[in-house]
Amino acid sequence: MKEVAALRPRPNLVDYEGERARFDWDEARAELDGLPDGGVNIAHEAVDRHAAGERADRVALRFVRADGSTRSLTYRDLAAEIARFANVLAGLGVGRGERVYSLLGRMPMLYAAALGTLKHGAVFCPLFSAFGPEPVRQRFRIGSGRVLVTTRALYRRKVAPIRDELPSLRHVLLVDADGDPEPGTLDLAALLERAPTTAPTAPTDREDMALLHFTSGTTGRPKGAIHVHDAVAAHFATGRYALDLHPDDVYWCTADPGWVTGTSYGIIAPLVHGVTVVVDEEEMDVERWYRILGDQRVTVWYTAPTALRMLMKAGADRAAGHDLSALRFVASVGEPLNPEVVVWGRETLGLPVHDNWWQTETGGIMISNYPAMDIRPGSMGRPLPGIDAAVVARDEAGAPVVRDGEAVLCETDATGELALRPGWPSMFRGYLDEDERYRKCFAGGWYLTGDLARRDADGYFWFVGRGDDVIKSSGHLIGPFEVESCLMEHEAVAEAAVIGVPDPVAGEVVKAFVELKPGREASDELRLDLIGFARKRLGSAVAPRRLDFAASLPKTRSGKILRRLLKARELGLPEGDTSTLEAGR
Numbered sequence: 001m002k003e004v005a006a007l008r009p010r011p012n013l014v015d016y017e018g019e020r021a022r023f024d025w026d027e028a029r030a031e032l033d034g035l036p037d038g039g040v041n042i043a044h045e046a047v048d049r050h051a052a053g054e055r056a057d058r059v060a061l062r063f064v065r066a067d068g069s070t071r072s073l074t075y076r077d078l079a080a081e082i083a084r085f086a087n088v089l090a091g092l093g094v095g096r097g098e099r100v101y102s103l104l105g106r107m108p109m110l111y112a113a114a115l116g117t118l119k120h121g122a123v124f125c126p127l128f129s130a131f132g133p134e135p136v137r138q139r140f141r142i143g144s145g146r147v148l149v150t151t152r153a154l155y156r157r158k159v160a161p162i163r164d165e166l167p168s169l170r171h172v173l174l175v176d177a178d179g180d181p182e183p184g185t186l187d188l189a190a191l192l193e194r195a196p197t198t199a200p201t202a203p204t205d206r207e208d209m210a211l212l213h214f215t216s217g218t219t220g221r222p223k224g225a226i227h228v229h230d231a232v233a234a235h236f237a238t239g240r241y242a243l244d245l246h247p248d249d250v251y252w253c254t255a256d257p258g259w260v261t262g263t264s265y266g267i268i269a270p271l272v273h274g275v276t277v278v279v280d281e282e283e284m285d286v287e288r289w290y291r292i293l294g295d296q297r298v299t300v301w302y303t304a305p306t307a308l309r310m311l312m313k314a315g316a317d318r319a320a321g322h323d324l325s326a327l328r329f330v331a332s333v334g335e336p337l338n339p340e341v342v343v344w345g346r347e348t349l350g351l352p353v354h355d356n357w358w359q360t361e362t363g364g365i366m367i368s369n370y371p372a373m374d375i376r377p378g379s380m381g382r383p384l385p386g387i388d389a390a391v392v393a394r395d396e397a398g399a400p401v402v403r404d405g406e407a408v409l410c411e412t413d414a415t416g417e418l419a420l421r422p423g424w425p426s427m428f429r430g431y432l433d434e435d436e437r438y439r440k441c442f443a444g445g446w447y448l449t450g451d452l453a454r455r456d457a458d459g460y461f462w463f464v465g466r467g468d469d470v471i472k473s474s475g476h477l478i479g480p481f482e483v484e485s486c487l488m489e490h491e492a493v494a495e496a497a498v499i500g501v502p503d504p505v506a507g508e509v510v511k512a513f514v515e516l517k518p519g520r521e522a523s524d525e526l527r528l529d530l531i532g533f534a535r536k537r538l539g540s541a542v543a544p545r546r547l548d549f550a551a552s553l554p555k556t557r558s559g560k561i562l563r564r565l566l567k568a569r570e571l572g573l574p575e576g577d578t579s580t581l582e583a584g585r
């Protein structure tokens with residue numbers, strides 16, 4: 001164990017039971033500044049109040065470039081940048097509540113755009129830069145994106161070819177136009193240069209929409225989960241309890257802001273705490289990551305099981321020679337964390353890995369292993385103060401059991417659906433334009449998460465699996481329907497079914513089964529052509545990595561493809577119960 005342990009701050013959550021009994025969300029809200037008229041704005045809490053106070057000259061964001069050099073923005077600098085971006089939006093006539101999308105790698109402009117959008121009172125919607133044109137098109141259409149901030153290369157590859165299918169998109173702001181924007185786009189740097197470095201903060205109300213995060217279901221198109229400015233109270237409280245943030249921390253969240261973790265915990269929560277956030281501009285690389293942990297003196301690290309498994313696979317000796325003595329807390333989210341990784345952390349990093357659980361809809365961490373509590377390797381931990389979690393019994397068809405208006409809870413150690421009592425500030429307020437889908441997420445007084453779990457006698461929760469067919473690959477949630485729809489656009493394909501198959505590093509990888517049209521012959525060449533076709537449209541994060549041809553695909557009587565059966569066959573399991581297939585959200 002580390003020699004510097006004695007210097008470590010006292011954990012933020014020592015008396016778990018006492019804090020749970022005492023805490024309420026208004027207390028977290030009261031610790032924030034708020035706006036003069038009683039409203040709340042995430043950008044004000046994350047940046048402006050620090051820029052106006054003692055932390056103004058502390059580094060807010062430190063970007064590590066490809067060559068290892070860094071560029072930093074203090075809270076004061078960041079406040080000026082976000083004000084400029086807000087002024088650009090104002091100059092373009094972008095109104096409150098209108099949606100500003102980003103399709104960017106982890107560069108300073110992404111952070112300024114996110115926070116500037118919130119300051120302006122518009123809604124920020126980040127897209128993962130590895131998405132292909134098809135996911136971009138879908139998400140733009142659903143969210144009626146008005147503005148897009150992107151690079152020239154991404155615009156050319158992913159947006160220009162579908163631009164005429166995006167009628168809501170008025171302004172494309174290129175971060176690297178260099179005085180020569182593409183036709184139909186604007187030079188963002190030129191606009192920013194002319195923009196003042198102060199701007200009014202929109203008087204947003206707690207319940208005003210702030211963020212739109214897309215997530216995938218088993219069926220249908222992606223869902224736009226709506227989050228409001230009040231979420232910042234949960235980002236603040238969970239940053240304290242689950243990530244143990246203290247004022248002097250140097251914090252690194254490896255998630256990309258294109259996904260909810262990278263926004264809630266890569267931008268908002270740490271900045272609200274006024275800490276220094278390290279951002280790696282590059283992709284994951286074992287040597288690079290150890291170097292960042294050591295050279296940047298990272299104290300709190302929030303990462304994902306896939307990344308930890310990659311480090312583990314590379315061998316413990318790769319950590320040697322890096323001074324990891326500053327590191328005091330490591331947490332992980334997004335997929336099941338294998339107990340071996342927890343043990344590996346102890347041996348290699350000198351610290352165990354603390355698993356926690358949440359999802360796009362919850363907006364923030366709900367269940368966690370806390371620094372002052374013993375970790376149960378393999379368990380997601382216990383619910384946060386302010387959060388009531390339970391395991392709801394399911395009937396044979398996979399539906400929640402409700403009696404007298406209340407959901408029936410499972411006995412200790414029995415598996416059911418993980419459920420949360422609604423009412424915490426970062427809970428999603430709806431799926432955009434899909435009220436029915438939203439309503440279906442609730443039963444008997446609980447929000448149903450779609451995950452299967454069990455709870456032990458001490459109140460620790462254990463992840464069992466997904467209750468639906470959604471795929472988790474390298475921590476990214478992938479809707480099988482989106483992939484199937486893409487494959488079916490290929491002229492050789494009659495029908496497609498897509499499942500996740502286990503992978504030792506990525507957790508799961510996407511596998512497609514394809515039934516060809518009459519007269520088409522299966523071949524290796526066609527397999528490669530189909531994978532290439534999907535990659536081009538969907539992007540590497542979503543496209544199938546494996547593909548098999550099938551003479552016919554198994555279906556329910558009503559004609560739905562039985563993905564569960566394919567999965568059971570693939571895993572060599574009994575083909576048994578496939579009934580829950582119909583319950584997908």
Ligand code: AMP
Pocket residue numbers: 215260261332333334335336337355356357358359360361380449450451463465466472475476477
């Ligand atoms: P997303 O909405 O993309 O953040 O994905 C959320 C889903 O990831 C959850 O519903 C779970 O299925 C999975 N997940 C998140 N955290 C964990 C965890 N700690 N252990 C197991 N699965 C997790």
